[in-house]
Amino acid sequence: MNYVIGIDSGGTKTHIKIASLDKQILYEGFGSSGNIYTNKVEDLIKCFHDLLFSALDVLELSTQNCKSIAVGSAGVCKNNSGHILRDILINFGFCCNITITDDAHIALCGGLGxxxxxxxxxxxxxxxxxxxxxxxxxxxxxxxxxxxxxxxxxxxxxxxxxxxxxxxxxxxxxxxxxxxxxxxxxxxxxxxxxxxxxxxxxxxxxxxxxxxxxxxxxxxxxxxxxxxxxxxxxxxxxxxxxxxxxxxxxxxxxxxxxxxxxxxxxxxxxxxxxxxxxxxxxxxxxxxxxxxxxxxxxxxxxxxx
CATH class of the missing domain: 3.30.420.40 (ATPase, nucleotide binding domain)
Structure with missing residues (x-):
């Protein structure tokens, strides 16, 4: 099954949702803080690895079937630091489109639908x-x-x-x-x-x-x-x-x-x-x-x- 991943990478918790291409939510989970300014890279790697692969194991899905990932995190657009999260996801084996954007962007999209x-x-x-x-x-x-x-x-x-x-x-x-x-x-x-x-x-x-x-x-x-x-x-x-x-x-x-x-x-x-x-x-x-x-x-x- 093809799917997409949405992640709200917050200062206190990280919230993940995996959806089918017709917007049906297949999985929802929570993890530790995913803020790139308050966490070491190794802590971010563990946070995202645990969240993503726990979800894929439950759904019995492969990284190869992922068609897109979007991550919202505070300040990444202003400080050009999104490459940190992008590199982590690429190293996990995701070869789809990866969008790293501001937390305000995903708040807007979610809030207004x-x-x-x-x-x-x-x-x-x-x-x-x-x-x-x-x-x-x-x-x-x-x-x-x-x-x-x-x-x-x-x-x-x-x-x-x-x-x-x-x-x-x-x-x-x-x-x-x-x-x-x-x-x-x-x-x-x-x-x-x-x-x-x-x-x-x-x-x-x-x-x-x-x-x-x-x-x-x-x-x-x-x-x-x-x-x-x-x-x-x-x-x-x-x-x-x-x-x-x-x-x-x-x-x-x-x-x-x-x-x-x-x-x-x-x-x-x-x-x-x-x-x-x-x-x-x-x-x-x-x-x-x-x-x-x-x-x-x-x-x-x-x-x-």
Whole structure:
């Protein structure tokens, strides 16, 4: 039987789906982290070998019958590092078309159920990605927490801490965020935020503090509301840039995904208001399938007959 493989190579887990050429899912499995930046090559080889050959053993399939493989992994397009995964797959004996693409690409394809549209991801980090009917693509953002990630949970938490420090030295008005952050982090003075940030390299821990901002905004804190609405404007600017480049004055489907854009109501409402006012040819769509299925769709599009 001929088949294709779709893989979502994530930071915490790797998700694989094998499908027939008529899109029927034959196998689904999960493995360890497949991120090329946080794992050694030998660990990637083991992760992919275990996933792939466990699946092929169960299905009693050969690598020779594989017509296409698509792998989505964070940052591979921007850093031209996809060759690492491609080489691993070739060394396993796969001689089909191999597509290594960005995780945003397969999230778009899976979420919308096709290979055209725009996806905005806003969780711990943020990125916007689009592809049109001509196959033209564009990334906006996704430069990491030090240089980018505007509108993300990390960015929101950092902006809030900046405003707390500005409030402490009378550059900004009072905000309840000061007491909320100090209580959560068990510190006495806002100035101690500096030490906390410097000694907390894990960006997910800082990103989690955005929940404090969300709650304060819902309770009416003006500065918290400003932080969230500014974040919404940053996210809108990303979508606007991708839309104008790929779909200018045409209808386009938009997928919104990630914990921040999905769960923060004030940010989401502001974002949707901007979209309705300025980009009314964009339609927000509900998520249909997961990124691994999106990788299957990419693989099917690129398959060798």
């Amino acid at each position: 096709n290979t055209e549209g725009i996806v905005l991801i806003s969780g711990t980090g943020s990125i916007c990605y689009g592809i049109n009917s001509s196959g033209e693509t564009m990334h906006c953002g996704g430069y990491g927490h030090l240089l980018g990630d505007e509108g993300s949970a990390y960015f929101i938490a950092m902006q809030a801490m900046r405003l707390i420090l500005h409030s402490a030295d009378s550059r900004m008005q009072f905000t309840s965020l000061t007491e909320d952050f100090c209580k959560k982090l068990q510190i006495r003075e806002p100035i101690e935020l500096i030490d906390y940030v410097m000694k907390t390299p894990e960006k997910d821990k800082i990103a989690a503090l955005s929940q404090i901002v969300d709650k304060a905004a819902l309770d009416g804190d003006k500065m918290a509301i400003v932080v969230l609405e500014n974040a919404a404007e940053d996210l809108y600017a990303m979508v606007n840039a991708v839309y104008k480049k790929l779909f200018y004055n045409q209808k386009a489907a938009l997928l919104l995904t990630g914990s921040t854009i999905e769960n923060c109501s004030i940010l989401r409402n502001k974002f949707e208001s901007l979209l309705s006012e300025k980009l009314n040819k964009i339609t927000i769509c509900k998520k249909l399938y997961d990124p691994a299925y999106g990788a299957v769709l990419v693989a099917l599009e690129k398959k060798i007959i």
